[in-house]
Amino acid sequence: MKKRLSISDIAKNLGISVTTVSFILNDKAKEKRISDALTHRVLDYVKKVGYKPNQLAKSLRTGKSKTLGLLVEDISNTFFANIAKQIEQRAYDHGYHILYCSMNNDVNRAKELIQLFHDRQIDGFIIAPTEGLSEVIHNLLKNNVPIVLFDRFIEDLDTNYVVSENKQAAYMGSKYLLDDLKATKVGMLTINSAQTQMRSRLDGYMQAMDELGRDAVIKKIQVDQPDEVTIDLVRDFIVDNKLDAVFFATNYIAIIGLKAIKKYKLSIDKIVSFDDHAIFSLFHTPVTSLAQDIKSISDHIIQILISEINGKSKGYQHIVIPCELKVRN
Amino acid sequence: MKKRLSISDIAKNLGISVTTVSFILNDKAKEKRISDALTHRVLDYVKKVGYKPNQLAKSLRTGKSKTLGLLVEDISNTFFANIAKQIEQRAYDHGYHILYCSMNNDVNRAKELIQLFHDRQIDGFIIAPTEGLSEVIHNLLKNNVPIVLFDRFIEDLDTNYVVSENKQAAYMGSKYLLDDLKATKVGMLTINSAQTQMRSRLDGYMQAMDELGRDAVIKKIQVDQPDEVTIDLVRDFIVDNKLDAVFFATNYIAIIGLKAIKKYKLSIDKIVSFDDHAIFSLFHTPVTSLAQDIKSISDHIIQILISEINGKSKGYQHIVIPCELKVRN
DNA sequence: ATGAATAGGTAAAACCATTTAGCAAACTTA
DNA sequence: TAAGTTTGCTAAATGGTTTTACCTATTCAT
Numbered sequence: 001m002k003k004r005l006s007i008s009d010i011a012k013n014l015g016i017s018v019t020t021v022s023f024i025l026n027d028k029a030k031e032k033r034i035s036d037a038l039t040h041r042v043l044d045y046v047k048k049v050g051y052k053p054n055q056l057a058k059s060l061r062t063g064k065s066k067t068l069g070l071l072v073e074d075i076s077n078t079f080f081a082n083i084a085k086q087i088e089q090r091a092y093d094h095g096y097h098i099l100y101c102s103m104n105n106d107v108n109r110a111k112e113l114i115q116l117f118h119d120r121q122i123d124g125f126i127i128a129p130t131e132g133l134s135e136v137i138h139n140l141l142k143n144n145v146p147i148v149l150f151d152r153f154i155e156d157l158d159t160n161y162v163v164s165e166n167k168q169a170a171y172m173g174s175k176y177l178l179d180d181l182k183a184t185k186v187g188m189l190t191i192n193s194a195q196t197q198m199r200s201r202l203d204g205y206m207q208a209m210d211e212l213g214r215d216a217v218i219k220k221i222q223v224d225q226p227d228e229v230t231i232d233l234v235r236d237f238i239v240d241n242k243l244d245a246v247f248f249a250t251n252y253i254a255i256i257g258l259k260a261i262k263k264y265k266l267s268i269d270k271i272v273s274f275d276d277h278a279i280f281s282l283f284h285t286p287v288t289s290l291a292q293d294i295k296s297i298s299d300h301i302i303q304i305l306i307s308e309i310n311g312k313s314k315g316y317q318h319i320v321i322p323c324e325l326k327v328r329n
Numbered sequence: 330m331k332k333r334l335s336i337s338d339i340a341k342n343l344g345i346s347v348t349t350v351s352f353i354l355n356d357k358a359k360e361k362r363i364s365d366a367l368t369h370r371v372l373d374y375v376k377k378v379g380y381k382p383n384q385l386a387k388s389l390r391t392g393k394s395k396t397l398g399l400l401v402e403d404i405s406n407t408f409f410a411n412i413a414k415q416i417e418q419r420a421y422d423h424g425y426h427i428l429y430c431s432m433n434n435d436v437n438r439a440k441e442l443i444q445l446f447h448d449r450q451i452d453g454f455i456i457a458p459t460e461g462l463s464e465v466i467h468n469l470l471k472n473n474v475p476i477v478l479f480d481r482f483i484e485d486l487d488t489n490y491v492v493s494e495n496k497q498a499a500y501m502g503s504k505y506l507l508d509d510l511k512a513t514k515v516g517m518l519t520i521n522s523a524q525t526q527m528r529s530r531l532d533g534y535m536q537a538m539d540e541l542g543r544d545a546v547i548k549k550i551q552v553d554q555p556d557e558v559t560i561d562l563v564r565d566f567i568v569d570n571k572l573d574a575v576f577f578a579t580n581y582i583a584i585i586g587l588k589a590i591k592k593y594k595l596s597i598d599k600i601v602s603f604d605d606h607a608i609f610s611l612f613h614t615p616v617t618s619l620a621q622d623i624k625s626i627s628d629h630i631i632q633i634l635i636s637e638i639n640g641k642s643k644g645y646q647h648i649v650i651p652c653e654l655k656v657r658n
Numbered sequence: 659a660t661g662a663a664t665a666g667g668t669a670a671a672a673c674c675a676t677t678t679a680g681c682a683a684a685c686t687t688a
Numbered sequence: 689t690a691a692g693t694t695t696g697c698t699a700a701a702t703g704g705t706t707t708t709a710c711c712t713a714t715t716c717a718t
Contacts, residue, residue, distance in 0.1 A: 006674055017698045022676060033696055052448045056394065057674035060385045060703050067428075074414065081410040085403065085431050092442075097428050097449070099396075101421065102414050113421075119381045120426070255607050262611055278584050282591055284613045335704055346668045351706060362665055386704030389673050664715070671708080678701080686693070 005051045014045055021046075025053065059121060068305065069117040070100040071110065071127045078251065079275050079292070080128065083150070086298035087126065094306050096123070105223070107132040118145065124305045129154050131194060146308040148301050152197040153318075160308070162300045162319040166197045166274075169290045169323035170204025173247055173272040176288065176325060178212055181270045183245035185217065187237060189257055190249035192220040201249045201274060217241050227256055234260035238268055245270035251277040251289075258283055276326060286328035293321050334380045343374055350375075354382065388450060397634065398446040399429040400439065400456045407580065408604050408621065409457065412479070415627035416455065423635050425452070434552070436461040447474065453634045458483050460523060475637040477630050481526040482647075489637070491629045491648040495526045495603075498619045498652035499533025502576055502601040505617065505654060507541055510599045512574030514546065516566060518586055519578035521549040530578045530603060546570050556585055563589035567597055574599035580606040580618075587612055605655060615657035622650050 007025075011018040021042055023032045029039040059065040068091055072080040088098045099117060103110040107130065114136050117125065124146035129137060134154050140147055141159055153161035177183040188205045190198055202218070209216045219237045221230050234257050238246065246268060248254035254273035261268060262284075269285040280287035300319045307313050336354075340347040350371055352361045358368040388394045397420055401409040417427045428446060432439040436459065443465050446454065453475035458466060463483050469476055470488055482490035506512040517534045519527055531547070538545045548566045550559050563586050567575065575597060577583035583602035590597060591613075598614040609616035629648045636642050 007676095008674075018675085019677080019698055019700095020696090023697095026676080033694085035696065038696085052444075054389070054674050055449045056385055056389045057703090058676075060383070060389055060674080060705090061676045063703080065385065075404075075417070076407070076410045076414040078405070078407070078410075081405045081407075084429075085405040088404070088430055089433075092430065097445075098430070099426050099428055100413075101417055101427070104418075115381075116426075120384045255611075258611050279608045279611055282584075282587050282608055282612055333704095336706095337704075347705085348668060348670095348707080349666090352667095355706080362667080364666065367666085383704050386673090387706080389675090389704080390706045392673080660718085662716080662718105665713085666711105667713105668711075669709090672706085674703105676702080679699095681698080682696095684693100684695075687691085688689100 004054070005049060007051075007053065010042070010046060010049075010051055014042060016042075063121065064309075065121045065123055066095055067097045067099055067120070067122055069114075069122045069125045069127075070098050071103055071113065071117075071125065072100070073103055073105060073128060073130060075100060075102045078277060079151075079294075082294045083298055086294055087301060090298055090302040094302065096306070103130060105130065111136045114140065118143075123309050124148070126150065126301055126305060128152065146305055146313075148305045148308075150297060150301055152195045155196065158316060160304050160313075160317045162297050162304070162317075162321065163197060164292045164297070165320050165322045166200035167204040167207070169325075170201040170247070170249075170274070171208050172204075172323075172325055173274070173288070173290050174205045174208030176327070177245045177247065177270050177272055178208060178214070181245065183270045185241065185243050186214070186245040186247060186270075187217040187219065187241055187243040188247045188249065189219050189221065189234065189237065189253050191253060192222050198249060205247055217243065221253065221256075223252075227259070230256050231260040231263060235264045235266065238266055239264075243268060246272075248273035248287075251275035254287065255279060258287070261285075274323075280326075281328055288328050289326045290323045291326050292323055296321050333383070334378060336380075336382065339371070339375060339378070339380055343371060345371075392450065393638075394450045394452055395424055396426045396428055396449070396451055398443075398451040398454045398456075399427050400432055400442065400446075400454065401429070402432055402434060402457060402459060404429060404431045407606060408480075408623075411623050412627055415623055416631060419627055419631040423631065425635070432459060434459065440465045443469065447472075452638050453477070455479065455630055455634065457481065475634055475642075477634045477637075479626060479630055481524045484525065487645060489633050489642075489646045491626050491633070491650065492526060493621045493626070494649050494651045495529035496533040496536070498654075499530040499576070499578075499603070500537050501533075501652075501654055502603070502617070502619050503534045503537030505656070506574045506576065506599050506601055507537060507543070510574065512599045514570065514572050515543070515574040515576060515599075516546040516548065516570055516572040517576045517578065518548050518550065518563065518566065518582050520582060521551050527578060534576055546572065550582065550585075552581075556588070559585050560589040560592060564593045564595065567595055568593075572597060575601075577602035577616075580604035583616065584608060587616070590614075603652075609655075610657055617657050618655045619652045620655050621652055625650050 007021050008018050011021050020034060023029055023034055024039050024042045070087060075081055075084060084100060091098050101113050110133055126148050128151040129149050134157055137157060147159050149161040177186050190202060206216055221233060248257050251273055271287045273287050274290045276289040276291035280289050304317050336350050337347050340350045349363060352358055352363055353368050353371045399416060404410055404413060413429060420427050430442050439462055455477050457480040458478050463486055466486055476488050478490040482492060506515050519531060535545055550562060577586050580602055600616045602616050603619045605618040605620035609618050633646050
């Protein structure tokens with residue numbers, strides 16, 4: 001129940017000034033010509049009594065909160081959860097904490113949260129941007145707030161981003177179905193979204209189909225409808241088009257797709273999905289995946305953000321990370 | 330690039346004192362006898378210029394950061410990720426933010442993080458405690474820091490916790506295998522951990538076996554070994570003991586177990602697992618699960634924590650939430 | 659008419675750190 | 689020895705709030 005020590009308690013107890021203690025604790029003893037003897041005396045005492053500076057006061061004075069905001073659509077999605085884990089780890093190594101939140105496809109909530117985070121003097125933002133966030137992100141940029149977008153970017157917004165090599169990966173996955181598995185009719189299942197990563201994946205699929213002169217067969221599903229409805233739509237899509245192969249554009253869709261395949265005992269056995277998932281090696285017909293390099297993505301995000309916070313950035317960076325085709329049989 | 334407005338800017342621009350503005354903004358206008366006219370003038374102006382109080386300064390002054398710390402073993406685990414999502418949502422509804430981190434089975438890191446969070450004036454902790462954290466949590470309690478443990482608790486630590494009805498659920502799952510599926514030999518696969526939830530699940534299984542006079546067959550696997558090793562151990566366990574049913578104590582183990590079943594084409598088809606997972610309905614022999622009530626767990630956690638922060642708690646609460654048996658065929 | 663009560667506000671301290679500007683003593687240099 | 693430099697340290701301002709204590713002018717009761 002004893003009150004926390006403040007820097008002035010330390011100073012008082014040692015009979016010196018607060019300034020001196022502050023200098024010493026911030027590694028400015030040499031620079032500010034504090035004697036070695038006093039430096040050690042302070043350091044020893046601080047360690048002995050276990051004094052820790054009040055981060056709030058520090059942040060208030062310096063304007064740096066040593067906290068980053070992570071905004072994703074849904075933290076319970078395995079991709080985002082894994083990103084979150086890596087990011088948190090790396091941020092911590094740099095002395096930063098992560099405030100996170102799920103936007104849950106709610107633009108207003110997202111805007112409010114960004115404002116809220118900004119009010120909290122967050123040092124930088126890591127955002128998987130949803131449609132409709134363009135304006136509020138633009139505002140942040142105008143205020144010189146460090147930002148890194150990931151997973152997708154926003155076309156008319158000039159800023160840092162780290163994304164996967166979506167088009168190339170989708171092309172690779174499609175070619176795998178066509179060339180290696182000799183698929184005759186490959187359907188693409190994606191979501192009804194204009195986000196860049198989705199468009200790129202579509203582009204990669206299209207390119208592969210075009211090269212071989214195959215017809216593209218595409219279904220865009222809506223994320224807000226009940227799974228049961230989507231499951232039936234997927235069955236119709238596969239059956240009506242006589243598909244012998246499918247390409248799922250995200251693991252979220254893939255899981256629904258697999259449910260349809262299982263429920264209606266569809267005999268399709270050439271399957272590729274974006275994003276890896278534990279299910280893919282356990283399903284009765286294994287699913288080949290295009291795994292995003294989560295470690296590398298997280299590394300780049302943090303590195304870019306920290307260097308921008310420290311004013312060491314050299315213009316906006318656009319990082320594109322290759323995916324790995326994980327072939328399963 | 331314009332500097333943020335502060336409360337004193339507002340006061341100056343309106344020709345009144347900072348105190349008055351503060352009172353009005355904190356809903357104390359009536360109590361402090363500020364005239365309605367002035368109150369509205371201030372409120373209108375504040376809205377017009379979009380002034381937002383600096384949360385750091387506020388926190389520094391009040392000692393409340395409106396931030397909660399969430400400490401889990403691994404945020405990329407679906408159970409924890411789902412809890413995190415719910416918690417974050419509910420915390421937000423009460424005006425709180427979540428600082429989270431994964432402890433990754435590293436006691437020292439965990440201790441350091443708790444200290445770090447405490448230094449940041451976190452208002453309360455939500456912890457899925459690992460072994461070895463007893464002491465540091467005890468210290469927090471001594472300092473009157475509000476804490477809610479979840480998923481498991483620590484025996485010798487008197488504090489709030491919210492856990493699932495593990496023993497009863499495990500009993501129910503075991504009975505389902507024995508009575509409904511007529512299993513003759515049911516093995517229990519769990520992890521090498523003394524955590525309370527694991528012990529309770531074991532107890533529930535044991536009770537069911539005891540009641541029918543069956544022999545308990547238990548294997549504890551180590552979480553730190555490579556999956557391949559564990560997979561082979563699981564096969565040996567199932568084959569050597571001629572099991573026709575298994576009970577997986579967590580979804581983490583279940584996934585490894587399913588990999589073993591698939592890899593070695595084991596013909597076991599009576600399977601129950603704690604925790605639900607998308608895989609369970611998609612595996613070739615569906616897995617019945619004991620789903621934890623994540624919404625209810627999160628609700629209770631936040632409600633207890635907030636009421637303790639507000640000094641409205643009536644002694645430590647021990648909440649035990651029932652699980653749902655999700656039968657699959 | 660007088661003292662008390664109330665209405666409507668404000669000045670200044672406090673929260674806890676960082677940082678700028680500067681002071682006194684000791685030491686150099688010419 | 690006078691002037692300049694270095695050493696070693698500190699007072700006070702600053703960041704943006706909340707909160708305590710108090711002040712003045714008006715209203716009310718007697």
